[in-house]
Amino acid sequence: MNAWIRVCKAIFYCVTAILGRRIFLGGEQLQRPGGILLVGNHISHLDPVYNAVFVRKSGRWPHFMAKSSLWKVPVVGKALTGTQQIPVERNVGAGQEVLAAAIASMEQGKVVVIYPEGTITRDPEFWPMKPKAGVALLALSGDITVLPMATWGTQRVFVPYIKKGKFKPFPRKDITVKIGEPLDLSAYQGKPIDSRAIRDVSFLIMGAVKDLVAELRTEPAPAGFFMPPRPPKPAAKAPVRPLADPGVSDSHQ
Template identity: 35%
Template sequence: MAELVYPPVIGAARTVFKAIDLKFDIAGTDNIPRRGGAVLVSNHIGYLDFVFCGLAARPAKRLVRFMAKDSVFRHKVSGPLMRAMKHIPVDRSQGVHAYKNALSALRSGEIIGVFPEATISESFTLKNFKSGAARLAQEAGVPLLPMALWGTQRLWTKGHKRDLGRRHYPVTIRVGEPMEADPAESAEKVTDRLRARVQELLEAAQRAYPVRPRGPEDTWWVPAHLGGTAPAAPGTAG
């Protein structure tokens, strides 16, 4: 079936990003398979993360179907768009339905996008990962695609106003090699390996990021352990 909505939405996003002069540094896109199912897994630091994950898949000419909160699908503007792009609503009180839909999509050769932290990390560090992504990959017999984003929190994130002005913000994206999700291994162990890999990619993205805070008032987007003033992750000092 022809994709009548998704490609134009991607085109519109690219036009906006060009207009506000975002500076992209994307590496590892050759790790995204050009065919077949996969579970794309990323850290989650901003409201637009799904857009940037989707853009990273475009060199492979793939469209990513994201699992997203059901409330997004009930919105009068985003709802019709999300459904037309074949994203998957997640009602946390009825998670089995979303899981089955994602599993069916994977088996039909789609890439499913998952944020296993389940919510934006306000500390901009990795939270604990839910095991659903690993279980999906195991049951569908597809690889996990680890990814890390950095800089997207400066555009729009929880607790801060949206900033889509022409500020030349850099956005760094790193895509790792596919990971096997061995069904003989527990989903928890697969999830631990997956989280460790995303952490490695996140640290690589942070090292590659071309700017540092411009002064004391510009440290909010930097994690506490890197000297910033973002809230410390739960269970850590500071």
Template identity: 35%
Template sequence: MAELVYRPVIGLAKTLFKAWDLKIDCQGSENIPRSGGAVLVSNHISYLDFIFNGLAALPQKRLVRFMAKEAVFRHKVSGPLMRGMKHIPVDRKQGDAAYAHALDSLRSGEVIGVFPEATISQSFTLKSFKSGAARLAQEAGVPLVPMAVWGTQRLWTKGQPRNFKRSHTPITIRVGEPVEAPRDQYAGAISRRLRERVQEMLEAAQRAYPTRPKGAEDTWWLPAHLGGTAPTVEQLKAAEAR
């Protein structure tokens, strides 16, 4: 089936990456299956994470259908693009429809992208995983492919201004070996094992990242445990309580 929207959007994204002079370091794309269904699972630190997750699948000639909140599909600009690329809207009050849609796509051999943290992590640390990705993989009989991105928060994240100028920002992407999701195992246990793998890759991506903050005012994009000034999980919870 012709991809009348997805492929032009990929071309536009690549043009923007070149204009911004991003330094993209992507390793492990060969772990994404060349055929058949799979669930890509990534950490979530930026509004642009899905673009870089999708970029990692291109060497395998795969297009990823991402599950995203339904509000994005109602936007006058992003909505037609998201629908044209066959991404999957998720209404959190009626999640069954999105789950069934994703399951059908997996069974037809599509690659589905999921952010099991559900929302952007403002601490830039890994939050707990919801079990939906594991349950999808179990029911469809497909593997889970863990991924980690780092540096994307410096382009556009929650609570910070967008940085769409020529910034030479490094973006690090790591794709891990598939994690099986046997039907006879508890989905929560599979999710915990998957989270451990994503955490390992996130730490590897952070170690490989070539840039350090330029000064005290540039530490916002680093989590506190790495010496940055991003809010901690405890600080975020306290702010929500207030």
């Protein structure tokens, strides 16, 4: 265990114990041998912190797929590199390299954590959004175990998408993370990975995550997945009419 892992472990254990009552369920699922793809919902910036502690307490070390811009933050970037996290480039053409890095980690028997929504959910009720295709490509990449994971309660401690009063540590709240049973993707293994298969597998995986979220919330999940509205396209600028020569009247132009 290197120095960065020891430091981050100590900080994360302390922070999660202070900010909420940790309730971790299903950690035995991480005792399976070989590579694991751990797929979770995303409701707060605190999710990775609690998820990381849960995975570590279950005897494994998590390798999160995180946006590459975090590597540019002083200290944070060094910590991410030191703890062997996986940078995700958002630019066109970088997707294959990102997938290859995650697949290589799982082939080495590591636990890779992914939030298929790509960002914190925009759903007003914090239900999962439509997943991106990458989770299906990873799930079908080889002989790995795919586990759904649900987190609930972090959004009450660190509220996303508000400018003031987003940090609410008191009174202390329950923060629950549950890992479910492995998903059976045998119907898709060894077959062509076309757009239909990618859609079906990504929805199947995210559907299992949504069901776990519903279980933690003790309420039925909505049908389908939330899709945030696309930002409006910028209005086209009206053509600018050239100014007339002040020395010439309109009748002579």
